[in-house]
Amino acid sequence: MPQKTKKKATRGTDEVFLNLMKVSGNSLLKLLGMAADKAKQYHFQAVVLKDKSLKPDIEGFPTLASEEGRVFIEFQGYPDPFIRHRLMAEVFLGCASEEYKGFVMAGIVYTDKQYQEVAEPLNAFQCLQEGEQCELKGCFREIVLSEYTEEELERIDPKLVVLAPFTLSPQTDKTTLLVKGHEWQQKVIQKFPTEKRWEALNILGLFILNRFRKISYEEVIAMLNFDLMDTVAGKQLFDMGQQKVIEAFREAVVDVLKARFELVPNEMLDKIRAISQVDNLKHILIQATLSPDIDSFKGKLS
Amino acid sequence: MLNFDLMDTVAGKQLFEMGQVKALREMVLDVLNTRFEIVSNEMLDKIRAITQVDNLKKLHSDALRCPDLDSFKGKLS
Numbered sequence: 001m002p003q004k005t006k007k008k009a010t011r012g013t014d015e016v017f018l019n020l021m022k023v024s025g026n027s028l029l030k031l032l033g034m035a036a037d038k039a040k041q042y043h044f045q046a047v048v049l050k051d052k053s054l055k056p057d058i059e060g061f062p063t064l065a066s067e068e069g070r071v072f073i074e075f076q077g078y079p080d081p082f083i084r085h086r087l088m089a090e091v092f093l094g095c096a097s098e099e100y101k102g103f104v105m106a107g108i109v110y111t112d113k114q115y116q117e118v119a120e121p122l123n124a125f126q127c128l129q130e131g132e133q134c135e136l137k138g139c140f141r142e143i144v145l146s147e148y149t150e151e152e153l154e155r156i157d158p159k160l161v162v163l164a165p166f167t168l169s170p171q172t173d174k175t176t177l178l179v180k181g182h183e184w185q186q187k188v189i190q191k192f193p194t195e196k197r198w199e200a201l202n203i204l205g206l207f208i209l210n211r212f213r214k215i216s217y218e219e220v221i222a223m224l225n226f227d228l229m230d231t232v233a234g235k236q237l238f239d240m241g242q243q244k245v246i247e248a249f250r251e252a253v254v255d256v257l258k259a260r261f262e263l264v265p266n267e268m269l270d271k272i273r274a275i276s277q278v279d280n281l282k283h284i285l286i287q288a289t290l291s292p293d294i295d296s297f298k299g300k301l302s
Numbered sequence: 303m304l305n306f307d308l309m310d311t312v313a314g315k316q317l318f319e320m321g322q323v324k325a326l327r328e329m330v331l332d333v334l335n336t337r338f339e340i341v342s343n344e345m346l347d348k349i350r351a352i353t354q355v356d357n358l359k360k361l362h363s364d365a366l367r368c369p370d371l372d373s374f375k376g377k378l379s
Contacts, residue, residue, distance in 0.1 A: 016304060077304035111304075209311045210304050217316040233308045234317050241321020249329065282329055286336045289366040 016206045017075035018062050023199050025064045027157035032107040032141045041066040047094040069103035077111040079118045088122060107141040111166045116144055161187040162200055165207045177212055181223030201226045246278050253285045261294040271301055319355060326358035333365040348378050
C-alpha cells in the first residue's frame, strides 16, 4: 500500500511560494520556458474558490494571468505522489470557479529530483468502448531546480537568484554557504526594485533555511542583513516561545499552591486555569508564593 | 509547497528560545518589582544579560524565594 505523506506544521512558511509568484512571477514563467516578451504580459492573480463545499480548507489558488491565458504553478519541496493530480484539480477547480474557458498552462517546480520521481502519472480514463483510452499526457511543464546551476538560473532571469539555494548541495560547507548567501543578498539588492527587496530577501532567507537547516539566526543576519524576527514565520516562533513559558507558569501556580497549602479547592484550581491574561497570571503566581495562607490568596484571586 | 516547519531549523529553534527568554526576563522583573519595588539599573542590566532559559528559570525561583533584595543580589552575581 502506498505510504501516506504525513502533513507537517508549516508555521508561516506556506506563503513563501505565493510571495515568490507575486514578487517574481514573470521570472518563474521564463524558468518554465515561456518567452520573455510573452512572460511580461502576465500578472499575479488569486483565484478565489466560490464553492467551499468542494474544498472547504482551500480558499483559492495563486495564478499568473494575461489576456492569453492562465498559468497554474505548483512548487514542490517534499514527496507527494499525487502532486500532479492536485495540480490538475486546481486547474479545473480554478477555471470552473472563475467560469474561465480560455487557454491554460500548468507547471511544477520541484526543488529536487527525488520529488519528481515519486510523483505518479495522472490516471488514464477507460472509455466505455472497449480498447479505447483517454490519457492526460504532457499537460505540465516540469522542472527540477537542483539540476540547474546558479549561472543558468541567472541567464534565464537575474531575479531567479532567490531560487539559487536549491542549486547548491544540502551538504555544502558553511563557509562556502555564508559567502554565497552574501552574494545572493547583493544580487537581490541590485536586481529587485526597492519596494520588492524586503519580500525577495524574506523568500531567499526561508529557502536558505529550508535547504540548510543548521544555519543560525545570527548567520542569516550576517549573510542577508535580514532579521527573521521581522517575518511572519519568525514572529510566530518567538510568540510560541513566550506562550510556552506562560503556560508553564499556569501549572507552576497550581504546584506552588499544592506544595504550600496541600488542600487546594477544585473551584480555585478551575479559576486559575481559566485565567487567560498573561499579566493576571504573573500576578497570581507572585501572590501564590507570597500569600501567608490560602484565604488570603483566595482574596487576591477573586 | 515546501511543507517546511521553521522549527526544524537551528535559527527557528533560536527564535523560539528568544521568545522564552523574553517572557522569563519579564517575569523575573515583575517578581522583583512586586516584592522589592525598586530594582537598581545595575541589577536590570545583569538580568538582561542572561540569555539561557534554564538560568532565568532558576533566577525566577530565587526572586520568589529570597528573603530580601541583597540575598537575591548574591544569587545574581
